[in-house]
Amino acid sequence: MNKTANLPPKPVWKCGKCGGELKRGTVKISYLGNDLRVEELKCLSCDLVLITEDLALGKMFEVEQSLEDK
Numbered sequence: 001m002n003k004t005a006n007l008p009p010k011p012v013w014k015c016g017k018c019g020g021e022l023k024r025g026t027v028k029i030s031y032l033g034n035d036l037r038v039e040e041l042k043c044l045s046c047d048l049v050l051i052t053e054d055l056a057l058g059k060m061f062e063v064e065q066s067l068e069d070k
């Protein structure tokens with residue numbers, strides 16, 4: 001068995017809703033009354049935004065921190 005022979009193909013991001021192509025871009029989201037600009041994958045066909053958990057949680061954590069400082 002050659003383990004390196006079956007490398008998974010490079011992931012292609014596709015919209016879960018319409019199957020359209022997802023492209024990286026700046027997306028505006030609202031959280032706790034704050035507008036955040038994050039770079040995320042967005043569907044070219046239906047404008048569905050794919051928010052990756054790591055990024056979203058990181059950003060939202062920052063907002064929560066800054067709110068607590070006030």
Ligand SMILES: [Zn+2]
Pocket residue numbers: 015016017018019020043044045046047048
């Ligand atoms: Zn779509």
